[in-house]
Amino acid sequence: MKKLFEKHETLFCMLLIIIYLVVNSVCVQNFGYTSCVSFIANTILSAFLIVLMVVLKRTSYYGLKKIENAKQYLYFIPLLVIITVNLWNGFNINNSSSEIVFHSLTMINIGFIEEIIFRGFLFKMMAKTNVKSAIIVSAVTFGAGHIVNLINGAELIPTLIQICYATSIGYLFVILFHKSKSLVPCIITHSLVNSLSVFNVENTMSMYIAPVFLVVIPVAYAIYINKKVRE
Numbered sequence: 001m002k003k004l005f006e007k008h009e010t011l012f013c014m015l016l017i018i019i020y021l022v023v024n025s026v027c028v029q030n031f032g033y034t035s036c037v038s039f040i041a042n043t044i045l046s047a048f049l050i051v052l053m054v055v056l057k058r059t060s061y062y063g064l065k066k067i068e069n070a071k072q073y074l075y076f077i078p079l080l081v082i083i084t085v086n087l088w089n090g091f092n093i094n095n096s097s098s099e100i101v102f103h104s105l106t107m108i109n110i111g112f113i114e115e116i117i118f119r120g121f122l123f124k125m126m127a128k129t130n131v132k133s134a135i136i137v138s139a140v141t142f143g144a145g146h147i148v149n150l151i152n153g154a155e156l157i158p159t160l161i162q163i164c165y166a167t168s169i170g171y172l173f174v175i176l177f178h179k180s181k182s183l184v185p186c187i188i189t190h191s192l193v194n195s196l197s198v199f200n201v202e203n204t205m206s207m208y209i210a211p212v213f214l215v216v217i218p219v220a221y222a223i224y225i226n227k228k229v230r231e
Contacts, residue, residue, distance in 0.1 A: 002056050002057070005056055010125065013117075016049075016117050016121060017118075017145070019045075020113055024038075024110070025152055028152040029151075029152055034098075034100075034106075034198075039102045039105045042106050042113060043105075046109045046113055049116050053116075062116060062120035062183065063115075063119065063120055063177055064183065064184070065184070066182060067182040068180070072228060072229050073176070078218075079185060079189045079221075082169070082193065082214065082218065083189055083193055085193070085213065086199060087199060090201050091201070092198070092200060092201045095198060100198055104195040104198065107195040107198075108191040108194075111188075111189075111193075112187050112190075112191060114142065115183050115187045118138055118141060118145075119138060119174050119177045120177075122134075122137070122141065123137075135171070135175065135178065140167055142167065143163045143164070143168075143170050161208075164215055165211045165214035165215050168216075169190075171218065172218035173190070179225055
């Protein structure tokens, strides 16, 4: 299995991305993220990725390891600030408790899956030949992948805005992974941001001000890490 994967690593990465996008498009269009079906589907994907990494003996290689010296990363305080963005306008509690639970569990899985695929598999594969190109492709691919939301019924302008800040956050996450060798802070942040979106109250701030914040802070934090942290 390991030799087959290493021989066709690019193909495997592309297949993982396609499978993930197709599965979640089907889930969103037919069930929504607050359904137990979406939770089950993404849990299966998460389990598959974990088994794959264990079989390949690459759990640590793909970032499932603790991070060292949090001080040089400012104790990840910028990540904590990013996590709060969906709560700036208060709490939307229109969903039932079961919908909130399934949405949160689904989003925890999605945060894990996207980090492992885009920052783990894709970045590590490309970094073997060119780290700078790998960073750019990982960030841009992650951001551009959100264009699939148009197929799932999202409006054009909000989707384009989401692509912009997702690319910025993707850039920060890949820099964090590249420097620290750990995906754990990225997975936790990603999962919490996604999970708390169920409480988001949409208004002018959430539509335009928050996205600007989600572009500026990740880029500034990534630049700091690039300058201050040695590999």
